[in-house]
Amino acid sequence: MECCKKWLSTSRLFLFICACLSGMLFAFVWRKYEQMVQYSEAYSHYTPALRNTRYDTWLYTQGLMSDLIPEENISFSVRNQKLTTEADFLFQKVSIFCLVRASNVKGAKAVKETWAKHCNSVKFFGPFIDDKIPVFKIPAASSFSPLCQALVHVWKKHYGEFKWILITDDETFAIIENVRYYVASLNASHPYYLGHSAKHYFDYFNMADSGILLSVGAIKTLHSLFPDGNTCIQAPSGHFGVSIGKILQKAEIMPMDTRDQLGKSRFNAFSAEKLLIPGSISIFSSYWKQSVFLSPEGGDCCSDHAITFHGISPSQMYIMEYCVYRLTPFKFSRLGLGNKPPPSSTVKSPKDQQLGKAKVTLIQKERPKKNKGKKLNSTVHDNRWKNFWKSFFSS
Ligand SMILES: *[C@@H]1O[C@H](CO)[C@@H](O)[C@H](O)[C@H]1NC(C)=O
Ligand SMILES: *[C@@H]1O[C@H](CO)[C@@H](O)[C@H](O)[C@H]1NC(C)=O
Ligand SMILES: *[C@@H]1O[C@H](CO)[C@@H](O)[C@H](O)[C@H]1NC(C)=O
Secondary structure (H helix, E strand, O other), rough: HHHHHHHHHHHHHHHHHHHHHHHHHHHHHHHHHHHHHHHHHHHHOOOEEEEOOOOHHHHHHOOEEEEOHHHHHHOOOOHHHHOOEEHHHHHHHOEEEEEEOOHHHHHHHHHOHHHHHOOOOEEEEOOOEOOOEOOOOOOOOOOOOHHHHHHHHHHHHHHOOHHHHHHEEEEEEEEEHHHHHHHOOOOOOOOEEEOEEEEEOOOEEOOOOOOOEHHHHHHHHHHOOOHHHHHHOOOOOOHHHHHHHHHHOOOOOOOEEOOOOOEEEEEEEEEEHHHHHHOOOOOHHHHHHEEOOOOOOOOOOOOOOOOEEEOOOHHHHHHHHHHHHHHHOOOOOOOOOOOOOOOOOOOOOOHHHOEEEEEEEEEOOOOOOOOOOOOOHHHHHHHHHHHHHHHHHHO
8 A cells, every 4th residue: 555655656756757848849949930830920921021232332333332441551651531431421421310229328429429429319218317317207118109209309309310220128239330330321211110120910110129220201100190299198008018019010111121131130039148058048038039120140140241149238338339449360461561471371362351440531432332232042942941951959
């Protein structure tokens, strides 16, 4: 009798463990299946893609082409101070208004002292006032109404000063030069609603975490629906990211596939650290389920011209700024200064040896067009499937 009881209790324990394990296995397979459905759905029917904006062709139509100022000229010569760098040119041409949802002074201060310096103008909105930070005070910075009021305010006070608005929070690091590079060739009078596309039931929207980029055309549509602050009360959803998506979807303005030509993400809902190290984002995170256009985890996660990263603490902002804007390895140079590469160098093309800063120079229009805007190579698409199956079997 005693022995029977013991046997019964161990078998119960065994059954319990078995049930748990199979439950976990089922959840895992289900999650992977959902990702797969998401993938195929994304390819079969969805909103338009905006993966290559043909920047070089646009630059050519402006009568300009990009060239390099060698590093020596920047370091040792003052004559080059007259040169316009490509970034300066784009700063004038593609004006970006940064609207930052701030939750506390520390985060807002870090944003103001790091990446926001690169915006043409920046405005914060949030539940506090600070004499050093331009905060537009709106209580409770988490739902739709404050953002709507902030947009109404920006429209009234700053109309005509910008072509694009980038909406982020104070945990986002944005690389504004890459925003300009991405959208320079687009007509901002048309409605563009760019970011990391996601889906929630039947609503397509751009995730708030990875930043939302709106053209003046899209803001104009929003303004026609919400002409003043008093109309901002009727939010279609509790979450402002979903709300904006719902409102714009009604006006037939849809999110787009904003990954680059290689399928790497421009607008990122996580930090580079999390995206670069596979397994850092929980497989049960709604990110996997909601993202419409996923990029693989690991080295291929993020575009070389990525626009945003999210989940960045104030102290990490300063490190990001240093890495993005200042830290540069000192390479060998064309004029023989600096370290020579080892004999078995992997440097292949002159583009890989990029040194110094890019500048824009005038060109004569009758010169043959440089066809730099390469067509999307079909092997990229095949690789995405290969990577998917690889990740399926390896994890
Ligand atoms: C860089 O400096 C060298 C020597 O002064 C000069 O010949 C060259 O034209 C300069 N290049 C640019 C792009 O300014
Ligand atoms: C941009 O679009 C607007 C409205 O469709 C049009 O009036 C304008 O000419 C366009 N601008 C350029 C530079 O194509
Ligand atoms: C696509 O890229 C691969 C390697 O990246 C190359 O071998 C292949 O020739 C390319 N195909 C086309 C059509 O350009």
